[in-house]
Amino acid sequence: MAIFIVHVTIENKPGISDPEGETILNDLVLKGTTSTVTKIKSAKMLQFTIKEKDKKSAKIKVQNICDELRIYNPMVSKITIDVFDA
Amino acid sequence: MAIFIVHVTIENKPGISDPEGETILNDLVLKGTTSTVTKIKSAKMLQFTIKEKDKKSAKIKVQNICDELRIYNPMVSKITIDVFDA
Amino acid sequence: MSLESGELDDLTLKIGRKPTSTELQIVAAEWSEHCSYKSSKKHLKMLPMKGPLVISEKGYDSGVLDVGDGYVITAHIESHNHPSAVEPYGGAATGVGGVIRDILSAGTRPIAIFNGLRFGDIEKDLHARWLFKNAVKGIADYGNCLGIPTIGGEVEFDKCYSNYALVDVAAIGFGKKKNLIKNHAKTGDIVVLLGGATGRDGIGGSQFASDSLESENRSAVQIPDPFIEKLIIEAILEARTENLIHALKDLGGGGLSCAVSETADALSIGIEMDVDKVHTRELNMNPDEIMVSESQERMLIVTSNDKLKKLEGICKKYRITCSVIGHVTLDNMMHVKKGEKTCANLPTDVVANATLLDRPSKKPAYLENIENEKKLKPILDYTKMMMKFIASPNIASKIWVYGQYDHEVGIRTVVKPGKDASVLRLDNGKFLSAKIDGNPKHCYINPREGAIGCFEEACRNVVCTGAKPIGMLDHLQFGNPENPEIFWTFLESLKGITDFAKYFEIPCVGGKVSLYNETPSGQIKPTPIIGILGLIDKTPLSTQNISKGDCIVIVGQTKNEMGGSEYFEYIHKFIGGKCPTVNFLESKINMNSVLNVITKGLVKAAHDCSKGGLAVAVSELCMTYQIGCNISLEKVPNQKLDVDRILFSESHSRYLLVLEKKDLKKLETLLKKSKVEYNVIGVFGGDHIRFNKESKNIIDLSVDKSQKIWFNSLKELVLHG
């Protein structure tokens, strides 16, 4: 058994609007001094610390948790899972 | 000039409580079937799309934006910046 | 999105040619059940819609009532059931957004939100819990951000909603009569689309709401943006004050298709528009998509060219986009172009008026034996049972819900949620009281009497604050209308509501029909919801402390009507029996006498007796005001019933009145004079809630302990299972 850090990034599916990202871009960043930013997307991240035998099983476990416990709603969001050594 | 995707992860500084992560861990995950998760931390992520000459300058630009416009509140949060090719 | 088979022929016949693809989309949206009311419209005509206070204008999406001194209130009710069942957060939130825009369309400022929430059994069903929690959050996030107080509602759990959700939202607006938008338009006027950009989200939503969830089109999710909505509200109200709006319509189900065709039809004009002028969020949207997209937070304005500059200025100030998408024509056609190319060119009356149906109906077979009672297991310890009952999701305090809603913003909320009805102060010194109520358990057993009961209960709640009911909203939620048995329950409920409304002369000022509420496991129970608006000319009955020695009086008869009671269903797991029936005459006498004694200032508090019966109503008073009481059950006017029936029957037309002993004589004189059934049933004091029968103690609850459980159990259940 080893300890892994698993990052789950939850973001709106493509085509689904992201009012928060748009507001941060238009009302804050583009009113500042930098004009090279063309888009901002907001996302939420959960960082799991999990004890599993390997990276693969850590990833599967976390994916299951997210699906079963409805950590995100697949209707609107998608998740990306990245596993790191602790 | 090239386009880069810059991920800014905003999370609580050590020592600042994270009721959201704790609640997800205790009221959701540990009540489910997986018991190998020992910690959950919540964070917010902003994904910038930016046009810059290289990765380094993309990173610096985004770091500046975050500091100047207080994308995070340094009293409670810290940020991590990762740059990717678009 | 598509038309039903016969409807294509119908359309082809009406326009004399084959429809284009865009035309098909437009008509399919507008002829959907959700937009056209094709199953229900013929019957809805029976409802009384007129009254001395009702102001009717063409093209309003909300009802308008004159509350005197140059002021009006507006009201509307909507549901967002299908979207909430798949995405509870966004579905519930955008439901609030939609009903708020209906209020705005009349030119009034929204001042209150109500919500009615129904889910499966949250004690056992994790999915139901997830739906509940997220729907509440959706409503909270949306309403709170707008700064419109959510001041009341109801929450109910029943297995018939498993894997589904009923999310009803009602809203109230307030404004000066002279500021009401008088929808009008003339040739040459321009048509402006204002608000959020049009995207692919919510495409096919109205049809989705008209299909059963089985065949759902899961792409119909809408993302809420309350911040834009707030800016739209301020921009529209500013434009209204500056007289910049000739006609106004919100974009709801069916998107542009419905808004354009209905505006044109209501004003007897034509509208020519260009989809290329619509500001979109995504690239390469085709005309069909633009016409039926249900992207949220958009309004359609008809104005004139000379006013455009000012309107654009206001939009700029509030950082919202507005686009001139078309203009008014003379020909009563809805002409949709893409640049020079015509995509659709249809007579507006054809689009806006689907062929109405006369669906068959038949009394459901299940009703044959429903009134027969089974033999119940005797309750050995009523105190223990009461503790369990108070903690049960349907009886427990809903403070976990309304505590998440900003119910103070606007500083009008005189009586806050947690009482029978909430009360708002109005600018003319009067007060508005309102509440929504439903009761599917009663309606399942008897759709007519159950619906009447909801109506009476909502009236009772408003009356308990000292208000006289002046208007009603109805929301009729049923299963598949193509099933004659379901359609029969719809008709029965509607007839019941109509009869009660006529008898009490309470006009229906608005409503909504939501059909096809079914899941793979079956049809929902009939769930009509009634919203009542009441007016108080002088002072509302609001918080006063209840003290030791104060008396408690019950008005009304307790009858052997246990069918659909929470006691039968939750404690005995039995669905059946005879459900409570309202006797119209008795109801009127009780209502008037209670109003009379409240107006005379004789009572300190009034509370209606409903879900959970007398036992729960008395306990609620004690827990809310933190004081004990002693009740003598033999004093309760009843039909020689067993204790459990006196305690838990949900008979209507009953009120609990709390008053100082010194006022008792005066009260009794008044009640006797009006010939109501009443009795003094107990006194307040101590820290225990006690129900006795002939000096034998039946129930004994500690106020503190029961109060804690009552306040916290819903939260505990949601958060910690």
Add this chain to the structure above:
Amino acid sequence: MNVAVIVFPGSNCDRDMYHVLTDVFKLNATYFWHEKGLPKNIDAVILPGGFSYGDRLRSGAIAAHSPIIKDVKKMAEKGVPILGVCNGFQILVEAGLLPGALLKNTSLNFMCEWTSLIVENNTTPFSNKLKLYQKIPIPIANGEGRYYVDSETLKQLKKKNQIVFRYSDTVNGSSDRIAGVCSEDGNVVGMMPHPERAAESQINPNDNKPASLIFESLLNAIGVQN
């Protein structure tokens, strides 16, 4: 006497505040849109509650960069009384006019309920008519209302008498139960609870006198006789 009520996109307690200032306390109040500047003759500035920019990013974070904030800062330096309520408080904190941070409530939910404050500093322009340790029944309504300061800053706040109001009970997990703070000079005050929702007897189920004193303190501070 002229009180500025600043309106940001998404402010939603501006009209409530205006009503209380003008109809109840008979002050002259004027709305100022966030893109405008403030004229010199302003005697006090109020940042009302709401959801400026929809609370995106963090409550108050975007509004803190509004053009008008520059003028608010100038006024603050001049010693003009400035009050931020709820979102207004969050904006003052994000703009650096007040220390600390406002985090999500520990309940993770929006909380709308009546609570009670204790007066800890009665020398500010918004508390001079109150008695020290007096209780004020008042409602809160926020999702990000948990005031946080690190222990070093907390020490400083105490030393410089910058804690103006505390909750009498633990409501939302705030550091040291802090509900309101002021600047070192005391003229800038921020508080999460809503005094404008508690100053009239009709809508205050408890006692509206203490909350009224917050406004009477302002009248007193800017020299209005009443």
